[in-house]
Amino acid sequence: MDRIKKLCAYLEKCETFADVACDHGYCAEYMLANNLCERALISDISAKSLSKAEKLLSDYIADGKCRAVVCDGLEKIESSVEQVLIAGIGGEEIVKILKNSYIPRFFVFQPMKNARTLREYLLNNGCALCADDIFTDGKNYYFVIKGSRAQDNKNGSNCYTKAQLAYGRDSLNNPVLREYLQEELNKKREYLSRGMSENSRAALSEDARFIEGVLSGEFN
Ligand SMILES: C[S@@+](CC[C@H](N)C(=O)[O-])C[C@H]1O[C@@H](n2cnc3c(N)ncnc32)[C@H](O)[C@@H]1O
Structure with missing residues (x-):
């Protein structure tokens, strides 16, 4: 649970939030319970996984504050959703999801591996990264990439050094x-x-x- 707590600290207050590949739905629960979003979407490619989140968030679903959808990546998530979290899957898988759909307006990604592939893709597709860091739950290490699809990064991955590309811009100043x-x-x-x-x-x-x-x- 320490990973979830640290990961959720990167999320911003917003109107609509989507927890893509949500599995248990703990991150959506954090957003809703703390009044950090008006409405939440929870999605997973597996109906069985999603059912865990549906159970956890049943009161919010009943109140119309949360909607559950079985889908691959962003397939059935409207691009108007303000903030999207994709955590706990590989960086290459996240890139595949973005290529098949779109880059969300505001995003927090926590790839389990191949963070560099994801970082490069985001930088080379005009994204601005406001956090590109690493955290630990005391057992494992996790890279986290937060940003927006604003087209203000014209230099792509050239604006990063070799080390920043490999491990994240902010991680380099993080013990x-x-x-x-x-x-x-x-x-x-x-x-x-x-x-x-x-x-x-x-x-x-x-x-x-x-x-x-x-x-x-x-x-x-
Ligand atoms: C390890 S869990 C991560 C759960 C949660 N996001 C977290 O960070 O704790 C991975 C989940 O991603 C789902 N998943 C994998 N590929 C997916 C895809 N392309 N689209 C949606 N869900 C996917 C799996 O079904 C599984 O429930």
């Missing part, structure tokens, strides 16, 4: 990133002490050198 990178580096060094093909060793060594460079400030 949580150092913890994460140190853990990643230790894992890579441990793998490197084992037997593996030349190609795998070269790729892993390059990754480790990049992390060392980020930690030393070389690529920042």
